[in-house]
Amino acid sequence: VDQGCTGGNPLLAFHFIHRYGLVDWADYPYEGQEGTCHAENSRRPLAAVKAWGIIQPNHEKHMELAIRYIGPIAVGLNGASRSFLSYTGGVFNEPSxxxxxxxxxxxxGYGQEVTKDGELVRYWIARNSWGVGWGEDGYVRIKRGNGRKGDPGICGISTNPSVALGGMLLRGEADILQEEGLHLQRNFEDPVYLYCSRVGLARRSACLRLGGWLFDHRAIVIGVVGLACMILTLFTLSIDYRRRRQRYLEKREKRLRVSRTVQGENTPLLLDDANEEYPHYT
Structure with a gap:
């Protein structure tokens, strides 16, 4: 799902949850160390996502609409600044x-407050993964940008937002989103789930695990299948060549016998081997 201590990508997490679902803590506890994903621990999922969407980058207005009508969104930002690492509370604002x-x-979520100077400050409410000892019980309030298209926001918070789509929108809200201009780039349906559904095995974990392994290692599978097809083709051509050569030799031997019978055993052969057609491939 991720690259361990070097970071990760929420879209890969959405894909994993879409395929295997979310499980109870007792079935798949968090270890807090670098390792690999164990899909076998996801045999009893509690929830899953149907799809996920990529929100238009650098457009905080679309982020607000997605939070209001769909739910929490995943964002990426520069979290390596000293002020962010040492954040303890308040509205985080680091223009540099x-x-x-x-x-x-x-x-x-999002909110707003009035400062002592009477300035209205709007902010995002975001949950971090560094525990309740960081920030405001594990949360941070980040100042919002101007809301216009092209604004990446503080620390690039609006450069690559995405959202999980777990169900249908409420009646009327889809029209509101369209009127406001929010368009989501939906992911393609999982081909493994579609195939297992067509053969009636969508609820069988073995089909999903085997199909998932084949899909994740599709480059190796395609290479092995291609090599097998090439070997089979060469084997078939070799057999065909041997059969054609055998027919040629039998035909040649028959013509030699006919020539000996007509001219006599001691008569030089009239058959010109140099002009004899020999099977070949071009």
């Missing part, structure tokens, strides 16, 4: 923070 994403947050 670079936009390169190296950390993921879950934006769960």
């Amino acid at each position: 923070c670079k936009n390169g994403a190296n950390h993921a947050l879950l934006v769960v």
